[in-house]
Amino acid sequence: MPHASTDTALAAKTRLRWLDDDAVNGEPPADALDPMLTPAEAFFVRNNGDMPAAIDTGAWRLDVTGEVERPLSLSVAELRESFPVVSVTAVLECAGNGRAFLDPPVSGAQWRDGAVGCARWTGVRMRDLLERAGVKSSAVYTGHHSPDRSLTSPDRPALSRGVPIAKALAPETLVAFAMNDAPLPRLHGGPLRVVVPGYPGSAWQKWIDRLDVRDREHDGEKMTGTDYRLPVQPVRPGEAFDAASFAVITDMPVKSVITRPAAGFLASRDDALTVEGWAWSGATPVAGVRVSADGGVTWTPAALADAADTYAWRRFSAAVSLPSGPVVLIAQARDVAGNVQPLDDAPWNPRGYCNNAVHRVGGRVI
Ligand SMILES: Nc1nc2c(c(=O)[nH]1)N[C@H]1C(S)=C(S)[C@@H](COP(=O)(O)O)O[C@H]1N2
Numbered sequence: 266m267p268h269a270s271t272d273t274a275l276a277a278k279t280r281l282r283w284l285d286d287d288a289v290n291g292e293p294p295a296d297a298l299d300p301m302l303t304p305a306e307a308f309f310v311r312n313n314g315d316m317p318a319a320i321d322t323g324a325w326r327l328d329v330t331g332e333v334e335r336p337l338s339l340s341v342a343e344l345r346e347s348f349p350v351v352s353v354t355a356v357l358e359c360a361g362n363g364r365a366f367l368d369p370p371v372s373g374a375q376w377r378d379g380a381v382g383c384a385r386w387t388g389v390r391m392r393d394l395l396e397r398a399g400v401k402s403s404a405v406y407t408g409h410h411s412p413d414r415s416l417t418s419p420d421r422p423a424l425s426r427g428v429p430i431a432k433a434l435a436p437e438t439l440v441a442f443a444m445n446d447a448p449l450p451r452l453h454g455g456p457l458r459v460v461v462p463g464y465p466g467s468a469w470q471k472w473i474d475r476l477d478v479r480d481r482e483h484d485g486e487k488m489t490g491t492d493y494r495l496p497v498q499p500v501r502p503g504e505a506f507d508a509a510s511f512a513v514i515t516d517m518p519v520k521s522v523i524t525r526p527a528a529g530f531l532a533s534r535d536d537a538l539t540v541e542g543w544a545w546s547g548a549t550p551v552a553g554v555r556v557s558a559d560g561g562v563t564w565t566p567a568a569l570a571d572a573a574d575t576y577a578w579r580r581f582s583a584a585v586s587l588p589s590g591p592v593v594l595i596a597q598a599r600d601v602a603g604n605v606q607p608l609d610d611a612p613w614n615p616r617g618y619c620n621n622a623v624h625r626v627g628g629r630v631i
């Protein structure tokens with residue numbers, strides 16, 4: 266089990282609660298997400314299978330194959346030296362973040378609020394790699410390949426996902442080798458991972474050793490059926506559905522997390538309480554955040570700081586006046602298209618993805 270391990274990288278994950286499953290999966294409490302760049306000790310870990318056991322960065326190669334004129338094979342050093350090195354600050358959120366709050370419950374990793382973080386990712390643009398290889402006009406999608414294996418069928422990959430070719434060629438999409446200005450930790454996909462700002466975490470392939478260009482939507486492990494897909498038409502709990510009418514998640518909904526005060530806070534009636542946290546979204550920018558200290562009866566507009574980068578999260582803060590007794594703080598973000606975080610009913614779907622219902626933090630005023 267992860268917490269019994271002597272692995273120094275795991276030992277450094279001091280703020281994570283390890284989930285009760287066979288893979289290494291853990292998330293921090295929301296208050297550990299307070300710094301703008303989520304520190305290593307608080308960055309969630311999500312593995313679909315068995316991580317690669319030993320990694321030799323010196324021997325690692327990234328192959329570019331498929332619908333390209335000139336297939337490539339590069340060491341990590343060659344990758345760094347052959348292309349401009351760029352950094353992007355972006356939120357990484359698992360599509361299953363918030364699954365634990367769905368009613369009725371949905372099986373899968375029971376993430377609460379913490380399967381999200383924001384980091385500065387450094388690497389090379391996937392576009393530069395693909396242009397060097399020469400993308401053929403038949404290119405439609407990428408397929409990302411890694412050596413981690415399924416826990417139940419060790420001959421199968423744990424995960425092999427991809428992105429539409431337009432997103433692969435977008436300037437924000439990277440093959441990264443550093444996180445928060447340190448070498449990319451093995452737990453986060455070192456030596457090389459894909460960074461796809463705005464897309465769900467599943468698209469951010471860790472330990473990538475082959476970037477395949479395909480002439481159709483990728484059909485790798487956990488890319489088909491209902492995996493990381495939402496029903497095109499809403500499906501009610503218990504209702505029969507056809508997996509053929511599910512579409513790949515290529516965007517993340519507007520969401521926010523309260524990082525101050527922490528759950529279980531005690532505040533004095535005489536103090537003004539400032540509620541702070543982060544708001545983010547996928548392709549549609551955040552427009553604003555409001556905060557309530559009375560269950561959503563009255564609202565205070567929050568100040569919203571500029572984003573450090575297009576896909577970074579934005580700081581919100583609001584001073585609220587408090588009733589005495591037990592208090593539940595709520596933050597609700599909206600995007601420029603008018604989408605708002607649901608207040609009560611979490612958006613239910615058969616696999617429990619993209620729950621962007623508001624975060625609630627309980628405390629007491631004395
Ligand atoms: N090779 C590989 N890449 C992977 C995964 C995986 O299981 N194997 N999990 C994905 C999912 S579902 C998420 S949410 C992110 C989590 O990244 P992190 O562990 O660095 O937080 O990695 C993605 N990349």
Ligand SMILES: [Mo]
Nearest residue numbers: 359360466467
């Ligand atoms: Mo995920």
